[in-house]
Amino acid sequence: PSDVRYRVEPGDVPPEKAARRLHLTLDRFNELLPKLQARGFPPADPDTGMFDLEQIDRWRKDRHGAETALTESPRTAQPTGQPETGMAERFIAAKKRQTKDGRRHRGAP
Template sequence: MTALRQAEIRYRVDPRDVPPVKAARRLHLTLARFNQLLPSLIKRGFPEPDPDTGMFDLDAIDQWRKSRHRSTQNLALANQNAQPSRPVRRFGEKLNGGQGEVQGA
């Protein structure tokens, strides 16, 4: 059996904390433009970088992006609460040819 070389990657791990250049890319901005807008973004609730590492949390950035559009969230909730387009039958009704619940169950 061959020992793994130290530089060999066995499993890909997508980082969740990223440097400012990748946080900027998530917003489709250059790093210079991101740094220019960052104080304004933070005032609007954009997630601040980690105080020790200076890294940004991509999941927090995605949540922030989605929270800016409340109408989209309301539409998604409305669709979840919508009635099905056809009547839902119980499993026993399907087995019994739609004649109600299965007797003796």
């Protein structure tokens, strides 16, 4: 039986895996590394030569800036000029309208 009880995901990885994280071959990664680092790509640890995966992921997510959202922020369905109300308030208001208009709810006698 194995002495390993559970898998530990590495935080630091060798250049081969850092390259794979960017979907690059090691040769292409080494070729592009100076350009990537000029754009803020995290350097390897000076002692181990390993790359921090969390830093790589943060760089990937932040490299285009926060202003380039892919979609607009969601719009509220509430008509302008109307205060936002909760479900209970909307239900009470609808009941009042039904009573005022003389309409009854389907389940009402």
